[in-house]
Amino acid sequence: MPINPNASPEAFELHDVSKRYGSLAALDQVSLGFPAGSATALIGSSGSGKSTLLRVLLGLEWPDQGHVKVDGHVLERTQVLELRRRVGYVIQDGGLFPHLTALGNLALLPHHLGWGRDRIRARAEELVALTHLPPSALDRYPAELSGGQRQRVALMRGLMLDPGALLLDEPLGALDPIVRHELQDELKHIFDQLGKTVIVVTHDIAEAAWFADRIVLMRQGRVVQDGCLDDLRLRPADPFVTRFVEAQRTLGESPA
Numbered sequence: 001m002p003i004n005p006n007a008s009p010e011a012f013e014l015h016d017v018s019k020r021y022g023s024l025a026a027l028d029q030v031s032l033g034f035p036a037g038s039a040t041a042l043i044g045s046s047g048s049g050k051s052t053l054l055r056v057l058l059g060l061e062w063p064d065q066g067h068v069k070v071d072g073h074v075l076e077r078t079q080v081l082e083l084r085r086r087v088g089y090v091i092q093d094g095g096l097f098p099h100l101t102a103l104g105n106l107a108l109l110p111h112h113l114g115w116g117r118d119r120i121r122a123r124a125e126e127l128v129a130l131t132h133l134p135p136s137a138l139d140r141y142p143a144e145l146s147g148g149q150r151q152r153v154a155l156m157r158g159l160m161l162d163p164g165a166l167l168l169d170e171p172l173g174a175l176d177p178i179v180r181h182e183l184q185d186e187l188k189h190i191f192d193q194l195g196k197t198v199i200v201v202t203h204d205i206a207e208a209a210w211f212a213d214r215i216v217l218m219r220q221g222r223v224v225q226d227g228c229l230d231d232l233r234l235r236p237a238d239p240f241v242t243r244f245v246e247a248q249r250t251l252g253e254s255p256a
């Protein structure tokens with residue numbers, strides 16, 4: 001089941017998807033499509049369901065109601081392992097295994113799929129060039145890397161199998177502003193260069209607009225607005241959108 005830009009106009013679709021944890025609706029009747037080869041930013045307050053949405057698309061969580069389609073086909077439980085190989089998933093702080101070097105982390109899945117040592121090393125070196133990781137960092141353990149380097153390794157791990165889609169959950173959340181800015185530039189460049197379907201979760205509206213023309217704003221498990229930055233700023237779907245946009249501080253603002 002390929003995440004294949006030519007397979008269907010929509011790489012991922014949610015149809016009336018709800019996901020509950022006890023009495024809490026993490027996703028509440030969400031219907032959205034993510035066109036193949038497009039970039040979308042998901043934003044919203046903490047707990048609004050952004051991570052759950054990504055996890056449902058990957059089959060890591062299963063909807064209580066509704067269904068997910070991948071490349072135009074309803075996602076079945078039996079396809080989830082295969083899907084995980086075809087979609088790069090990068091989470092905040094990277095989720096790297098501490099007892100493996102960076103290269104060891106990159107090698108895990110390819111090794112499991114039968115890739116030889118040379119092929120793994122060659123792919124890792126290609127990605128070193130793409131992500132601007134110092135090559136010597138490949139032989140270091142996560143604790144010996146800076147936060148930005150760990151995040152680059154996590155991104156490389158997501159790209160090792162050259163997936164058709166990348167789902168990124170606050171990939172730059174824990175970085176200092178300079179590294180974050182640098183990685184925003186690099187990620188944007190990588191997205192544009194690779195032409196993959198990208199869905200990126202962030203809290204930061206400026207970062208969302210940097211990564212994607214399309215911004216989906218969520219609140220309490222629902223989509224409040226789906227549009228571009230100007231739609232959110234100039235044509236807010238409801239007062240929450242304006243509150244969310246205005247809550248982002250700008251330089252020069254000082255406490256009252």
Ligand SMILES: Nc1ncnc2c1ncn2[C@@H]1O[C@H](COP(=O)(O)OP(=O)(O)OP(=O)(O)O)[C@@H](O)[C@H]1O
Nearest residue numbers: 021024025026044045046047048049050051052053
């Ligand atoms: N495994 C779980 N068990 C119980 N509740 C959960 C679970 N996962 C998520 N939730 C709840 O579902 C809601 C949505 O969580 P989710 O992580 O999707 O939000 P989010 O928008 O990604 O938040 P954040 O921006 O803080 O990461 C939250 O109220 C959260 O506490």
